[in-house]
Amino acid sequence: MVVDQLREVELDRLFQAFADSTRRDIVRRVTVGESSVSGLAALYAMSFAAVQKHVAVLERASLVTKEKRGREQIVRGNHEGLQKARRLLDEYEAIWRQRVDRIADILAEG
Amino acid sequence: MVVDQLREVELDRLFQAFADSTRRDIVRRVTVGESSVSGLAALYAMSFAAVQKHVAVLERASLVTKEKRGREQIVRGNHEGLQKARRLLDEYEAIWRQRVDRIADILAEG
DNA sequence: CTATCGTACAACCAAATGGTTGTAGATCAG
DNA sequence: CTGATCTACAACCATTTGGTTGTACGATAG
Numbered sequence: 001m002v003v004d005q006l007r008e009v010e011l012d013r014l015f016q017a018f019a020d021s022t023r024r025d026i027v028r029r030v031t032v033g034e035s036s037v038s039g040l041a042a043l044y045a046m047s048f049a050a051v052q053k054h055v056a057v058l059e060r061a062s063l064v065t066k067e068k069r070g071r072e073q074i075v076r077g078n079h080e081g082l083q084k085a086r087r088l089l090d091e092y093e094a095i096w097r098q099r100v101d102r103i104a105d106i107l108a109e110g
Numbered sequence: 111m112v113v114d115q116l117r118e119v120e121l122d123r124l125f126q127a128f129a130d131s132t133r134r135d136i137v138r139r140v141t142v143g144e145s146s147v148s149g150l151a152a153l154y155a156m157s158f159a160a161v162q163k164h165v166a167v168l169e170r171a172s173l174v175t176k177e178k179r180g181r182e183q184i185v186r187g188n189h190e191g192l193q194k195a196r197r198l199l200d201e202y203e204a205i206w207r208q209r210v211d212r213i214a215d216i217l218a219e220g
Numbered sequence: 221c222t223a224t225c226g227t228a229c230a231a232c233c234a235a236a237t238g239g240t241t242g243t244a245g246a247t248c249a250g
Numbered sequence: 251c252t253g254a255t256c257t258a259c260a261a262c263c264a265t266t267t268g269g270t271t272g273t274a275c276g277a278t279a280g
Contacts, residue, residue: 008131015129020238021118024198031205038256050239052257057237071247071256079206086199088134089192095141096189130268148226160269162227167267181226181277 014085017061023054031077124195127171133164141187
């Protein structure tokens, strides 16, 4: 399925975005309350440009949105991306539970 | 906290492991039913060594276990790693919900 | 015993990642 | 207007990643 290829790329980006502790921290912070890019940059021991790149990665993964306000760029958490990741892991868990149930069935038969 | 640094590295590995569609597929398959490394390798349009590396990444992330059986190496899904990832995303969702609730409270007051 | 199978691992390569510095354009404060 | 602030983006660099091929070795089948 062609559609699923898109979905796979989307998931690649999603999990890739989560695979860095600075980015996870940014998601946490902007979910609690919005912040400018420079506001975020002040929190980490790295350059502004580095933080800017992290925000860009999160934006591409739909985990965060950016909105211009004056000369600042306001970053906010985006629930949708989060839900997508959770839903996938839920699927995996469901598969796992099915397997456990099947084994339980086999044991019950024996 | 020093302990949390370990946890962060662990999470890096976990999400990094999920950030590849081949690896997600492997997790799905070996969760449904165990498989040898060569059995898995036969499924994908890449070399045995490449699949071997993917399995190693999953093993390091505790998403999969390997066990020698004769000359084969049997790969199985590991529920623990999956749960860890889900729990983290649950945390994020909880933070989000708190925020939404807070906004709802503010609106209720107004 | 010998050939084959399944695995491990090293060496190599191209591309992506995570960081840097530097330059330049808006926007705001005084 | 001038200077400071916030952002964007390019160029560069080291390391990691995802793939390859080739070699070696234990376990199994005939």
